[in-house]
Amino acid sequence: MPPPGPAAGGEVHRVIGASTAYAQQSKQVRWMTPHNSTFPVVMNRFTVQRTIADARNGHVVLAHDTETGDCVAIKQIDRLAAEAHRSVDRTRRGCLADNTAIEKHVNRLLSSHGGHPHILRMRFDFVQDGHDHMVFDYCPGGDLYDALRNGPLLPPIAKRYFRQLVHAVGYMHDKGIAHRDLSLENVLLDRHHNCKVCDFGLATSAGVPVCDETVGKRFYMAPEVVLGRTYNPRQADVWSLGVILFMMLTGVPLWQLASPTDPTFEYFKAHGLRSLIANWGVELDECAVDLLEHMLEPQPIQRYTLKQVVAHGFLGGRRQPATKASTTPSPTKWKKPAPALSFVHRLFKHDESAACPP
Numbered sequence: 355m356p357p358p359g360p361a362a363g364g365e366v367h368r369v370i371g372a373s374t375a376y377a378q379q380s381k382q383v384r385w386m387t388p389h390n391s392t393f394p395v396v397m398n399r400f401t402v403q404r405t406i407a408d409a410r411n412g413h414v415v416l417a418h419d420t421e422t423g424d425c426v427a428i429k430q431i432d433r434l435a436a437e438a439h440r441s442v443d444r445t446r447r448g449c450l451a452d453n454t455a456i457e458k459h460v461n462r463l464l465s466s467h468g469g470h471p472h473i474l475r476m477r478f479d480f481v482q483d484g485h486d487h488m489v490f491d492y493c494p495g496g497d498l499y500d501a502l503r504n505g506p507l508l509p510p511i512a513k514r515y516f517r518q519l520v521h522a523v524g525y526m527h528d529k530g531i532a533h534r535d536l537s538l539e540n541v542l543l544d545r546h547h548n549c550k551v552c553d554f555g556l557a558t559s560a561g562v563p564v565c566d567e568t569v570g571k572r573f574y575m576a577p578e579v580v581l582g583r584t585y586n587p588r589q590a591d592v593w594s595l596g597v598i599l600f601m602m603l604t605g606v607p608l609w610q611l612a613s614p615t616d617p618t619f620e621y622f623k624a625h626g627l628r629s630l631i632a633n634w635g636v637e638l639d640e641c642a643v644d645l646l647e648h649m650l651e652p653q654p655i656q657r658y659t660l661k662q663v664v665a666h667g668f669l670g671g672r673r674q675p676a677t678k679a680s681t682t683p684s685p686t687k688w689k690k691p692a693p694a695l696s697f698v699h700r701l702f703k704h705d706e707s708a709a710c711p712p
Contacts, residue, residue: 357621357629357633357634358618360607360618395487396480397483400417400418400419402416404416410453411435411454412432414429415427415428425492425494426490427491427493428487428489429486429488430487432485434484436454456555456556457488458476458479460557461554464529464531470522471548472519472522472551473522473525473550474552475491476489476490493550494544494545495542496543497538497539497540497543498602499539502538507602511602512603515541515602516668519549519595523551527560527591530559531554532558532590533551533556533557534557534591535553535555535570535571535574536595540553541598556569556570564584564586565585566585568582574593574597574598575590575611575612576654578590580613588659590654592658592660593649593650593654595663596649596650597650599646600650603642604638608650627643641666644666649663
């Protein structure tokens with residue numbers, strides 16, 4: 355029986371911080387370090403230009419920092435609205451994690467270690483007029499979700515982005531943090547089209563051997579997370595990175611949800627990734643397919659570690675022939691969209707302007 359076509363009917367949630375989180379707050383924040391600001395920051399330091407994104411209990415604005423002259427992105431969260439949502443969630447399904455507190459602490463922790471070139475930098479944070487404010491570097495290139503609007507990325511670009519993501523997540527893991535909400539929407543592009551991992555509201559300690567919270571966005575959640583079983587958050591991050599790589603190379607998600615209720619996922623478990631992409635008519639580099647097979651291993655204990663991903667030939671530059679279809683493509687065969695050439699041109703044309711956009 356041929357597999358269902360690609361999961362084209364689902365829309366990835368693009369609201370920042372909109373992922374579902376079921377957690378005990380004490381588990382989430384006990385390992386975070388406190389932060390003592392050495393200088394006061396208030397909103398009258400900034401000239402707000404426009405809203406650039408929605409957040410769960412607020413929004414993100416583009417602003418001009420009058421002291422530095424830089425463009426910045428300020429995430430503003432209504433504390434009362436956030437607390438009201440937490441109260442409702444406690445009643446319905448236990449205690450929902452304080453995402454804003456976690457995000458601030460993780461950003462502070464990463465900054466205290468010197469930061470990473472592919473993790474979005476939070477410059478500082480403050481509270482004013484009942485709102486939490488987190489001030490980030492501004493990334494004018496949008497996110498990876500936007501980059502795929504016109505189809506899949508060319509393989510060299512996808513490999514470049516993936517390498518940056520793997521090293522960023524590896525840095526987080528080395529510092530004792532697991533992201534747990536890796537997705538196209540949570541990877542921004544700066545003005546030189548370098549990746550910046552962001553949105554740490556669902557992060558947890560990578561040192562904790564198991565978690566049991568169902569967190570993340572549907573397309574990217576590992577099967578053990580979907581089932582609500584105990585899991586290693588590092589292994590769940592590897593799965594999400596595999597989904598991101600597949601989507602960058604093909605332009606479509608593999609399935610709606612890695613669950614027994616999803617027919618595409620069930621076909622994948624029964625017949626494997628190679629059979630699935632052959633029936634869809636998708637041609638991928640053999641080295642990429644081999645890496646995806648190891649990252650998208652349903653059994654976490656058999657899944658690649660991040661160190662194994664880094665050591666794989668896909669990131670080492672070895673070239674191998676493309677995968678060939680071993681079966682007759684099904685009637686639901688998906689035709690691969692043309693590459694987004696305009697995006698490629700933008701990638702290699704650096705914008706040196708430091709001025710804020712109008």
